[in-house]
Amino acid sequence: MLDKYITPVIKPLLHPVVSLLDKRQVTPDQLTVIGFIIGLLAVPFLALSLWNFALAAIILNRIFDGLDGALARHQNSSTSAGGFLDICLDFLFYAAIPLGFALANPEQNALAAAVLLAVFIGTGSSFLAFAIPAEKLNLDKPQFAYKSFYYLNGLTEGTETIAIFVAFCLWPQYFAELAYSFALLAGITIVTRVYGGYHTLKTQTINQQISATKNADKDTLETDN
Template sequence: MLDRFITPIIKPLLAPVVLLLDKKNVQPDQLTLVGFGFGILAVPLLALELWYGALFCIALNRIIDGLDGALARHQNHTSDAGGYLDICLDFLFYAAIVLGFALANPNENALAAAVLLTVFIGTGSSFLAFAIPAQKLNLPRPQFANKSFYFLNGLTEGTETIAFFVAFCLWPAYFPQLAYSFALLAAITIFTRIHGGYQTLKHQGVNKANNEKAKSESTFEEPTR
């Protein structure tokens, strides 16, 4: 929900770093892999209850995640392969952070982590499943024009997810309560995405059928004299 407002603010801040990385001949996919490495490093830190170290790794992951796409666009190296790698590693990172809190305190956190991971599957699948027909139908996406995958807006997006991750690290004793709250909000996102995506695709299907019918009728129409 907040991504559309945060993204325009962050982009100018990344520009000087992007120029520096370009001068050093850093490739976007290299950045993606490095960022994922930092993100996964947070998991053992969480398991050891080193909350601030884990938070630092999470922050680095998110900063680098913003840089790799910006660098790709600056170098005119945007590609489906790069977008695919980025989104796959993002979802793995999100799931791994939740796992880290479950490892830190299985007795208190495991059930809440399982619920949150289940909801993550719902948000991820509703997002990716819509991306396939949306790309095929070439549906407009003005708010995320530079994304490799189609973004269907929801109540909980990247900004909200990271905000909760920060809260998890700052107040780890309240992880179950925070996780359940986040799961509820994400469940609303799942419902709105499925409903909105279904209605959008259904409308597109009806329009396509009507257009094909009109085209067929015009083909067999007798010429006027």
């Protein structure tokens, strides 16, 4: 929900770093992989209850995630392969954080982590499943035109997910309560994405079929004349 507002604010802040990285001949894919590795360090930190170190790893992961896309656009090197790598590693990182809290305190956190992971599967699958037919139907991407593929909006997006991860680290004793609350909001996102995505694709398909029929009729009339 907040991504479309936060992204335009963050982008200008990345320009100096992006220019430096470009001069150093760093590639976007390198940043993606390095950021992912840093993000995974949060898991052992969480398991050992080193909350501040885990928080630092999470924040650094998100910084690298912003830098790789900005660098790709700066170098005019955005590719489907890069977008694929980025989103795959993003979702693996998202899944790793609840796992870390489950390892930290299985008795208190395991069930909440499992619920959160199940909801992440729903938000991720609805997000990615829509992107495939959206690309096929050439749907416009007015809010995220710079992305490699279609970003389907929702109540809980990247910004909200990172905010809850930060909250987990700041108040780890309330992980279960925070996880259940976020899972409820993410559940609403799943429902709205499935409903909205289905009707959007159905309407778009019908419109294209009508347009194709009209064009075929027009061609027939021109041939007869």
